[in-house]
Amino acid sequence: MNTTILGYPRIGARRELKFATEDFWAGRADAGALARTGAELRADVWTGLRDAGLQAIPSNTFSFYDQVLDTSVLVDAVPDRYRHLAGFDRYFAMARGVQDVPPLEMTKWFDTNYHYIVPELGPDTRFRLADGSAAKPLVEYREAKALGIETRPVLVGPLTYLLLAKPAEDAPDGFRPLDLLDGLIDVYAEVLERLAGSGAGWVQLDEPALVADRGEEEIAALARAYSRLGRLTSRPRLMVATYFGTIGADALRALAGSRVEAVGLDFVAGPDNLDVLASVGGLPRKTLVAGVVDGRNVWRADQRRAKATCASLLGLVDQVVVSTSCSLLHVPIDLDAETSMDPEVRGRLAFARQKVAEVVAVGRALSEDVPAKAEAPAPPADVDHDVRARLDSLGDGAGRGDRAARFAAQRDELGLPALATTTIGSFPQTPEIRRARADLRAGRVTADAYTRAMRDEIARVIALQEDLGLDVLVHGEPERNDMVQYFAEQLDGYAATEHGWVQSYGSRYVRPPILHSDVARPRPMTVEWATYAQSLTSKPVKGMLTGPVTMLAWSFVRDDQPLADTARQLALALRDEIADLEAAGIRVIQVDEPALRELLPLRGADRPAYMEWAVGAFRLATSGVADTTQIHTHMCYSEFGEIIGAIGALDADVTSVEAARSHMELVADLRAAGYENGIGPGVYDIHSPRVPGADEIEENLRRALRAVDPGRLWVNPDCGLKTRAYPETEASLRNLVTAAHRVRADVTGTSA
Ligand SMILES: CN1c2c(nc(N)[nH]c2=O)NC[C@@H]1CNc1ccc(C(=O)N[C@@H](CCC(=O)N[C@@H](CCC(=O)N[C@@H](CCC(=O)O)C(=O)O)C(=O)O)C(=O)O)cc1
Numbered sequence: 001m002n003t004t005i006l007g008y009p010r011i012g013a014r015r016e017l018k019f020a021t022e023d024f025w026a027g028r029a030d031a032g033a034l035a036r037t038g039a040e041l042r043a044d045v046w047t048g049l050r051d052a053g054l055q056a057i058p059s060n061t062f063s064f065y066d067q068v069l070d071t072s073v074l075v076d077a078v079p080d081r082y083r084h085l086a087g088f089d090r091y092f093a094m095a096r097g098v099q100d101v102p103p104l105e106m107t108k109w110f111d112t113n114y115h116y117i118v119p120e121l122g123p124d125t126r127f128r129l130a131d132g133s134a135a136k137p138l139v140e141y142r143e144a145k146a147l148g149i150e151t152r153p154v155l156v157g158p159l160t161y162l163l164l165a166k167p168a169e170d171a172p173d174g175f176r177p178l179d180l181l182d183g184l185i186d187v188y189a190e191v192l193e194r195l196a197g198s199g200a201g202w203v204q205l206d207e208p209a210l211v212a213d214r215g216e217e218e219i220a221a222l223a224r225a226y227s228r229l230g231r232l233t234s235r236p237r238l239m240v241a242t243y244f245g246t247i248g249a250d251a252l253r254a255l256a257g258s259r260v261e262a263v264g265l266d267f268v269a270g271p272d273n274l275d276v277l278a279s280v281g282g283l284p285r286k287t288l289v290a291g292v293v294d295g296r297n298v299w300r301a302d303q304r305r306a307k308a309t310c311a312s313l314l315g316l317v318d319q320v321v322v323s324t325s326c327s328l329l330h331v332p333i334d335l336d337a338e339t340s341m342d343p344e345v346r347g348r349l350a351f352a353r354q355k356v357a358e359v360v361a362v363g364r365a366l367s368e369d370v371p372a373k374a375e376a377p378a379p380p381a382d383v384d385h386d387v388r389a390r391l392d393s394l395g396d397g398a399g400r401g402d403r404a405a406r407f408a409a410q411r412d413e414l415g416l417p418a419l420a421t422t423t424i425g426s427f428p429q430t431p432e433i434r435r436a437r438a439d440l441r442a443g444r445v446t447a448d449a450y451t452r453a454m455r456d457e458i459a460r461v462i463a464l465q466e467d468l469g470l471d472v473l474v475h476g477e478p479e480r481n482d483m484v485q486y487f488a489e490q491l492d493g494y495a496a497t498e499h500g501w502v503q504s505y506g507s508r509y510v511r512p513p514i515l516h517s518d519v520a521r522p523r524p525m526t527v528e529w530a531t532y533a534q535s536l537t538s539k540p541v542k543g544m545l546t547g548p549v550t551m552l553a554w555s556f557v558r559d560d561q562p563l564a565d566t567a568r569q570l571a572l573a574l575r576d577e578i579a580d581l582e583a584a585g586i587r588v589i590q591v592d593e594p595a596l597r598e599l600l601p602l603r604g605a606d607r608p609a610y611m612e613w614a615v616g617a618f619r620l621a622t623s624g625v626a627d628t629t630q631i632h633t634h635m636c637y638s639e640f641g642e643i644i645g646a647i648g649a650l651d652a653d654v655t656s657v658e659a660a661r662s663h664m665e666l667v668a669d670l671r672a673a674g675y676e677n678g679i680g681p682g683v684y685d686i687h688s689p690r691v692p693g694a695d696e697i698e699e700n701l702r703r704a705l706r707a708v709d710p711g712r713l714w715v716n717p718d719c720g721l722k723t724r725a726y727p728e729t730e731a732s733l734r735n736l737v738t739a740a741h742r743v744r745a746d747v748t749g750t751s752a
C-alpha cells in the first residue's frame with residue numbers, strides 16, 4: 001500500500017443515508033430498504049476510491065449511526081435493557097432510546113463535532129462476537145470483494161474503545177472498563193482470524209486515544225493488547241492508526257515493540273510526530289502511514305510540503321504510505337457540487353473527493369520521484385483594518401462589575417421567581433419551517449413572505465410559552481438553519497456551502513461554514529427577530545447568540561493565524577450585537593458555548609493557554625453590558641469536569657448545562673469549584689422523543705437543590721428543542737413547569 005485514506009464520509013453525496021434512516025424511523029420504509037441504501041452507499045464509496053486511483057481502500061467505515069455503537073454491537077456489549085429488541089430496532093434503541101428505555105449516552109468524539117454513542121460496561125459484561133460470520137466488518141469486507149475491490153476493514157481499536165466507555169450505573173465503585181481488556185482482545189482475535197479466513201490482507205485498528213495523555217497502566221494495556229493480537233498465528237497485517245494529535249513516545253515505543261506491521265501518525269494535527277518518531281529510533285521494520293493531507297479542514301494541501309514530509313520519513317521507517325491525517329468523515333464530500341461559491345475562496349479548498357486526489361498525487365510524486373504538483377498560490381485572506389484597530393484598543397482587560405451588585409440589579413429589573421423556568425432557545429424546526437426556507441432559497445417565495453412566515457412562527461412560540469407559564473421566553477430560532485451557519489452567513493470573512501454536509505450525529509448533519517478572512521459584522525443580525533418577539537409579551541425574551549468559541553469549533557477555520565486571534569474577531573462582532581440587543585430593550589441575552597469543552601486540547605499541557613483565550617473571547621463579547629442585563633450561557637454534549645474552572649471564569653450570570661443524564665451531579669461539582677452564579681442543570685434529555693414525567697423532573701430539581709439556593713436554580717431542558725416535534729415538546733415543558741411550581745411552592749411557599 002502506497003496511498004490510502006483512514007475513512008470516508010458515509011452519508012452519501014445527496015444525504016441518502018439521512019433520508020433512508022429517517023424514513024425507516026418514521027415507518028415510511030422497511031428494514032430492507034434501509035439496508036439496500038447502506039449497501040449502495042458503500043459500493044459508491046469503494047468504487048469511487050478505486051477509480052480515483054487510491055491503492056488501499058478502507059471498509060467498515062460505513063455506519064447506520066456511529067462506529068463506536070457498531071463496535072458495541074459487534075462485541076455484544078449490549079445492556080440488558082435493549083436485549084428484548086433485535087436488529088435495527090435494538091441498534092437504534094441503543095442510539096436514540098424508545099419510550100421507557102433511555103438511550104446510551106452520546107458525547108463528542110475527541111475534539112471534533114462528531115458524536116459517538118458511549119459504551120456502557122460493567123463487570124458482568126461478557127464480550128463475544130455477536131453475529132459470528134455475519135458480523136459487520138466481515139460482511140462489508142466480503143461485499144466489497146464481491147465487487148472486485150480488496151479492502152482494509154477498519155475497527156475502533158480495543159484500547160480506544162475501552163477508554164471511551166463508561167462504567168454502567170450499577171457497576172461497583174472502582175470498576176474501570178479497561179479491566180475488561182483481556183475479554184475484549186479475545187473477541188478482536190476472533191474477528192481478525194475470521195477476516196484473515198475471508199482473505200483480508202490488512203486491518204486498521206483506530207487508536208486515537210493515544211494522542212491524549214496516557215498513564216503507565218494504559219500504556220501497559222496497549223502493549224499487552226497488541227502483543228497478543230500481533231502473536232496470532234492466522235491474522236491480517238495490522239495497522240494501528242492514531243490521529244488528531246501527537247502520539248506519546250511511550251505509546252509509540254509500545255507499538256514499535258509489538259508485531260503490528262504499520263503505524264499511522266497524523267502530521268497535520270501532530271507536527272511533533274516527526275520528533276517523537278525520531279526519539280524512539282524510528283520504526284525500522286514497519287510501514288508508516290503518514291497523514292499528510294488534512295482530514296479535518298478544507299484547505300487545499302500543499303502537495304510539495306506533503307511530499308517533503310513523506311520523504312523526510314523514509315530514513316526512519318521501512319516504508320511510507322501517503323494518507324489523510326484522519327478519516328475524511330469530518331469534511332464535506334465534493335467541492336464540485338459548490339457552484340455558486342466565490343471562486344477565490346473555492347480555489348483555496350479541497351473536500352473529501354479532492355483530498356483523495358491529493359493523496360494519490362502525492363503518492364505518485366513520491367513513488368515516481370517527480371516533483372509534486374506546483375500549485376498557484378492561494379489568494380490571501382482579506383484584512384479588515386478597522387476590526388484589527390478596534391481589537392488593539394480594547395486590549396485584554398474585559399470584565400464585568402461585581403457579581404453581587406449584578407445579582408441585585410437583575411433581581412430588581414427582571415423580578416423573576418425562585419426556580420425560574422426557561423428553555424435553551426430553539427423550538428421544533430418543523431417541516432413547514434424548513435420548507436419555507438427551502439422555498440426562499442429556490443425563489444418560490446419572496447423574502448417578505450418568508451419573514452412573515454417566521455414572524456408568525458415566533459408569535460405561535462411566544463403564545464405557547466405564555467400558555468405553558470414559562471418565566472423567561474425565547475423567540476424559538478425558527479429563522480436559523482443552524483446556530484453557527486446562520487451567523488456565519490451574516491458575517492464578513494465567512495463563506496457558506498450549499499451541499500457541504502458533515503455528519504454531526506446519527507442522521508443529523510451540519511454544513512460548517514468556512515471562515516477564510518478577517519471577521520466583521522456589517523449590520524445587526526438578530527435584533528429585529530428578538531424585538532419582535534419581545535413586543536408580543538411582557539415577560540422577558542432572551543436574546544440568543546452563538547459564542548466565539550463555538551463559532552470557531554463548528555466552522556472550518558483559517559490556519560494562517562492563531563485561533564485565539566480569530567476568536568477575538570468573532571467576539572468583537574458579538575459584542576456589537578449584544579450592545580444593539582441591549583439598546584433595543586432585550587434584558588436577558590444568552591451566548592451559547594456548547595463547544596467550549598470540544599476545543600479543549602487533548603493534552604493537559606496545552607489546556608491553560610486555550611482556557612485563557614477561550615474565556616477571554618467570551619468575556620470580550622459579553623462584558624460591555626449594564627449590570628441590569630442578564631447574560632446567560634449554555635453548554636451541552638460534554639463531560640464538563642475538565643472545564644469546570646473555565647465555566648466560572650466566563651462569569652455569565654446564568655449557566656445552563658446538560659446534566660439530565662448525569663443526574664445533577666454537575667451542580668454540586670460546579671458549587672465545589674466555587675461557581676456562585678445562576679445555574680440551570682438540564683432537567684430532561686432532549687435528544688430522545690421520550691416525555692419526562694413531572695415527578696422525575698421534580699426529583700432532579702430536589703437533587704439540584706442540595707447544592708444550590710432556589711434563587712440561583714433555573715429550570716430548563718438540557719439543550720434546544722429544534723430536533724424535537726411539538727407533541728412531545730409541549731408535554732415535556734408542561735411537566736417541567738408543573739415540577740418547578742411544585743418545588744417552588746415548597747421552598748418559598750408560593751408557586752407563581
Ligand atoms: C447543537 N449541535 C450543533 C452542532 N453543530 C452545529 N453546527 N450546530 C448545532 O446545532 N454540534 C453539536 C450539536 C449537534 N446537534 C445537531 C442537532 C441538529 C442538527 C440538525 O437538525 N441538522 C439538520 C440540518 C439543519 C440545517 O442546516 N437546516 C437547513 C437546511 C435544511 C434542509 O436540508 N432542507 C432541505 C429541504 C427541506 C424541505 O423541503 O422540507 C434541503 O435543502 O434539501 C435549514 O433549516 O434551512 C439536519 O437535517 O440534519 C444538527 C446537529
Ligand SMILES: N[C@@H](CCS)C(=O)O
Nearest residue numbers: 424425426592594720
Ligand atoms: N440556542 C441553541 C443552543 C443549542 S446548543 C438551541 O436552543 O438550539
Ligand SMILES: [Zn+2]
Nearest residue numbers: 594636719720
Ligand atoms: Zn445545547
